[in-house]
Amino acid sequence: MTIEIKVPALPESVTDATLVGWHKKTGEPVTRDENLVDLETDKVVLEVPAPASGTIVRIVAEDGATVEAGDLLAILEEGEAAVAVAAAPEKEKEPPVEPVAVQNKGPIKTSPAVRRLLDEHDLDATMVTGTGKDGRLTKADVMAFLKADDSSNVTPGDPAPVVVDDSAVQGLARNEQRVAMTRLRARIAQRLVEAQQTAAMLTTFNEVDLTEVMALRSRYRDEFEKKHGVRLGFMSFFTMAAVEALKRFPVVNASVEGTDIVYHNYYDIGIAVSSDRGLMVPVIRDVDQMSFADFEAALNALAKKAQDGTISMEDLTGGTFTITNGGIFGSMMSTPILNQPQSAILGMHTIQQRPMVVDGEIMPRPMMYLALTYDHRIIDGKEAVQFLVAIKDQLEDPSRLLLQV
Amino acid sequence: MSKSFDVVVIGAGPAGYIAAIRAAQHGLTVACIDEWKNRDGKNAFGGTCLNAGCIPSKALLESSELYHRAQHEFQKHGIQTGDVAMDIAAMQKRRASIVRQLTGGIAGLFKAGKVEGLFGHGKLLAGKTVEFTPVSGDVEIIEAKHVVLASGSSPINLGIAPFDGDTIIDSWDALELDAVPERLGVVGAGVIGLELGSVWARLGSKVTVLEAMDDFLFMADRDVAKVAWQEFAKQGLDIRLGAKVAKGTAGAKGVTVEFADKDGAQSIEVDKLIVAVGRRPHTDNLFADDAGIQLDEHGFIVVDETCRTRVKGVYAVGDCVRGPMLAHKGSEEGVMAADLIAGEIAEMNYDVIPSVLYTNPEIAWAGKTEAEVKDSGRAYKTGSFPFMASGRAKAMEQTSGMVKIISSKEDDEILGIHIVGPMAGELISEAVLALEFSASTEDLQRTIHAHPSLAEAVHEAALAVDKKALNFPNK
Numbered sequence: 116m117t118i119e120i121k122v123p124a125l126p127e128s129v130t131d132a133t134l135v136g137w138h139k140k141t142g143e144p145v146t147r148d149e150n151l152v153d154l155e156t157d158k159v160v161l162e163v164p165a166p167a168s169g170t171i172v173r174i175v176a177e178d179g180a181t182v183e184a185g186d187l188l189a190i191l192e193e194g195e196a197a198v199a200v201a202a203a204p205e206k207e208k209e210p211p212v213e214p215v216a217v218q219n220k221g222p223i224k225t226s227p228a229v230r231r232l233l234d235e236h237d238l239d240a241t242m243v244t245g246t247g248k249d250g251r252l253t254k255a256d257v258m259a260f261l262k263a264d265d266s267s268n269v270t271p272g273d274p275a276p277v278v279v280d281d282s283a284v285q286g287l288a289r290n291e292q293r294v295a296m297t298r299l300r301a302r303i304a305q306r307l308v309e310a311q312q313t314a315a316m317l318t319t320f321n322e323v324d325l326t327e328v329m330a331l332r333s334r335y336r337d338e339f340e341k342k343h344g345v346r347l348g349f350m351s352f353f354t355m356a357a358v359e360a361l362k363r364f365p366v367v368n369a370s371v372e373g374t375d376i377v378y379h380n381y382y383d384i385g386i387a388v389s390s391d392r393g394l395m396v397p398v399i400r401d402v403d404q405m406s407f408a409d410f411e412a413a414l415n416a417l418a419k420k421a422q423d424g425t426i427s428m429e430d431l432t433g434g435t436f437t438i439t440n441g442g443i444f445g446s447m448m449s450t451p452i453l454n455q456p457q458s459a460i461l462g463m464h465t466i467q468q469r470p471m472v473v474d475g476e477i478m479p480r481p482m483m484y485l486a487l488t489y490d491h492r493i494i495d496g497k498e499a500v501q502f503l504v505a506i507k508d509q510l511e512d513p514s515r516l517l518l519q520v
Numbered sequence: 521m522s523k524s525f526d527v528v529v530i531g532a533g534p535a536g537y538i539a540a541i542r543a544a545q546h547g548l549t550v551a552c553i554d555e556w557k558n559r560d561g562k563n564a565f566g567g568t569c570l571n572a573g574c575i576p577s578k579a580l581l582e583s584s585e586l587y588h589r590a591q592h593e594f595q596k597h598g599i600q601t602g603d604v605a606m607d608i609a610a611m612q613k614r615r616a617s618i619v620r621q622l623t624g625g626i627a628g629l630f631k632a633g634k635v636e637g638l639f640g641h642g643k644l645l646a647g648k649t650v651e652f653t654p655v656s657g658d659v660e661i662i663e664a665k666h667v668v669l670a671s672g673s674s675p676i677n678l679g680i681a682p683f684d685g686d687t688i689i690d691s692w693d694a695l696e697l698d699a700v701p702e703r704l705g706v707v708g709a710g711v712i713g714l715e716l717g718s719v720w721a722r723l724g725s726k727v728t729v730l731e732a733m734d735d736f737l738f739m740a741d742r743d744v745a746k747v748a749w750q751e752f753a754k755q756g757l758d759i760r761l762g763a764k765v766a767k768g769t770a771g772a773k774g775v776t777v778e779f780a781d782k783d784g785a786q787s788i789e790v791d792k793l794i795v796a797v798g799r800r801p802h803t804d805n806l807f808a809d810d811a812g813i814q815l816d817e818h819g820f821i822v823v824d825e826t827c828r829t830r831v832k833g834v835y836a837v838g839d840c841v842r843g844p845m846l847a848h849k850g851s852e853e854g855v856m857a858a859d860l861i862a863g864e865i866a867e868m869n870y871d872v873i874p875s876v877l878y879t880n881p882e883i884a885w886a887g888k889t890e891a892e893v894k895d896s897g898r899a900y901k902t903g904s905f906p907f908m909a910s911g912r913a914k915a916m917e918q919t920s921g922m923v924k925i926i927s928s929k930e931d932d933e934i935l936g937i938h939i940v941g942p943m944a945g946e947l948i949s950e951a952v953l954a955l956e957f958s959a960s961t962e963d964l965q966r967t968i969h970a971h972p973s974l975a976e977a978v979h980e981a982a983l984a985v986d987k988k989a990l991n992f993p994n995k
Contacts, residue, residue, distance in 0.1 A: 258932070
């Protein structure tokens with residue numbers, strides 16, 4: 116069976132990509148998930164993995180070509196990949212990673228020895244500080260990085276083992292395992308540190324009484340599910356309340372670009388979900404134009420894709436505001452980190468029955484702490500606090516959601 | 521009304537003329553003053569390098585090398601020439617013509633680059649004004665926002681064997697001899713002494729070189745110096761180490777040179793004696809006492825690492841400041857000074873300046889010698905590859921010499937590359953680039969070198985550092 120290999124969906128605002136280079140030649144056997152070709156856009160470098168094992172029978176788009184989403188790149192003849200591939204002494208390739216956090220302006224050019232070392236240790240050039248001419252990376256820089264990061268005495272030319280278990284030699288119980296970060300993990304790490312370093316992050320808290328939301332939800336749960344075919348979750352209440360609050364405080368929906376503030380007149384909400392491969396933030400677009408049911412359906416679809424690993428880059432790019440729910444793991448309170456270039460993120464937490472004073476009486480109430488981390492460079496404390504209060508007010512009296520008051 | 525410029529450069533040698541052109545490229549108004557006068561009485565830009573140094577010496581090295589090869593090598597190629605004769609006058613005419621073309625080229629560059637080239641003497645006065653005494657005409661005062669001093673250097677004149685311009689001569693005179701001296705003495709086995717000694721030896725002189733130091737080419741790597749020593753001995757250059765000259769006396773029949781070495785006091789008779797014991801910064805009448813310029817104990821103009829003098833807006837570059845007296849070092853300083861004047865960020869890497877001797881075989885190196893690395897305490901590894909095993913060198917009939925690379929044992933960084941052999945002066949540029957980019961040995965190993973080429977020897981030497989040489993047994 117022949118399979119057409121096409122350019123995957125490109126991120127928003129990107130119309131085309133440049134074919135940087137094929138890793139395979141015509142007639143070369145490939146194994147499933149092996150990276151076939153690199154595509155470069157102004158935002159990211161995309162890898163195109165082989166959808167199945169087989170042989171490349173024809174390459175349609177050559178190196179340097181400009182391609183658009185859906186363009187035909189090559190034709191793959193499905194079948195047993197030649198044994199020669201398995202025999203290659205190369206380390207097993209990681210499954211291709213969706214470049215969720217890649218924001219490179221193209222690959223960093225490095226010298227041959229540096230390329231070899233980076234490849235061998237699955238490092239990214241951006242992770243190492245260069246001391247060469249004009250900040251270029253030298254082999255010595257990468258070796259110093261590895262040494263600082265890794266006790267596995269790397270000597271030039273030796274492929275470093277990924278896992279080093281010293282105790283095997285010592286025969287002692289004190290065991291330690293060293294595993295190189297996956298590329299996705301390394302990207303996440305890099306992006307989080309970037310956020311810490313560039314934004315003036317500050318977190319404000321509030322708490323919300325979810326009595327009314329819970330009541331509303333249990334009252335209409337069955338009917339909602341029957342009519343729309345999706346469950347009515349808490350997430351839609353929080354997201355809708357957040358979108359309404361964003362409309363009132365547009366700066367919370369804005370982002371910083373250099374010395375400009377970019378206001379977005381659309382509401383693309385990222386929902387942080389954890390997957391086996393790490394944190395992902397699929398984006399649900401134009402939430403302000405959605406019903407509760409639309410939103411729940413969209414969220415379910417994306418969560419499923421994230422778990423299956425079929426999520427596309429488009430699903431992960433953009434977003435004007437993010438909601439993260441640590442509550443599903445039982446978190447009482449936390450301070451989320453910004454998902455840059457966004458300038459605010461809402462943290463939801465676990466719902467707990469706590470004694471509250473209602474109309475002069477102590478009553479048990481389902482309470483949740485809310486956290487809003489915001490970029491103080493553009494959002495003032497007053498706006499941040501009022502934003503959170505607006506969410507609280509709508510959740511405590513969900514009829515406000517309907518009336519938008 | 522006095523003239524005024526953004527930049528006035530004093531000296532149009534390789535440091536000064538480059539500074540002037542670069543400054544003009546930045547859109548600054550520039551004047552460049554030079555007083556060099558050739559033996560024909562004509563003024564010329566280019567300084568020592570173009571008129572009396574690098575360029576004419578290379579012209580003569582090429583002519584004499586071809587003559588030598590025609591006599592000794594052509595037969596091997598099957599070329600029958602009969603008796604080969606040398607026309608010294610024609611050789612010198614060619615040398616003068618090359619010099620004229622290149623110095624005229626600078627005048628052309630000045631014109632095209634809108635630099636005002638002025639022949640005459642320039643002297644820095646207090647307050648960044650320059651007193652210009654033209655070749656003919658009245659003294660002018662030129663106002664300058666910035667001044668670059670690039671006055672160069674001149675040969676050291678030994679009191680015990682003073683130049684007389686006829687029999688005891690400096691390197692410039694030695695380039696313009698109109699006959700081959702039968703017996704030639706050279707004081708100093710440095711770059712200049714060895715190159716000039718080579719020229720005249722190839723043309724038929726019996727050359728004796730007297731060197732005061734006990735080590736041959738003390739600044740070069742020992743392995744390279746050893747190969748060079750053997751090759752020069754084969755060519756009949758009589759180099760005496762540890763030979764301290766006591767006196768050189770010009771007489772009716774030539775020069776008597778008295779010296780002492782390990783065998784005690786001796787003397788030799790030569791027809792001409794070249795004294796090439798080094799050069800000293802040339803700063804005569806370059807600045808007024810109250811101009812604020814300071815000289816160090818060796819007569820160099822005191823500057824910081826970016827060539828700024830003690831006076832704001834006044835720079836000094838090239839041979840008149842610290843560092844090796846090399847044209848390419850001066851040029852780069854000229855570029856740096858011009859960029860700094862234009863408000864750009866500029867710096868210079870003094871650690872990676874190539875050194876070249878245009879002898880046969882050529883000798884070139886960049887970075888540290890093995891002895892220097894050893895002294896630094898850094899763990900190192902070395903590898904070398906002989907041109908004997910290079911196909912291209914064999915075809916060229918120039919198989920003596922080798923490439924040696926010294927690298928850090930710990931992180932593989934290349935620390936020094938030393939070449940003795942054919943075209944070493946050309947091959948060294950790859951080494952300079954590698955060092956400039958802090959390349960590792962592996963980087964060179966993984967870089968494709970054309971075959972067949974002399975540069976393959978650099979590649980193989982890099983491989984040999986890790987005992988991976990492919991075309992020579994690894995030790």
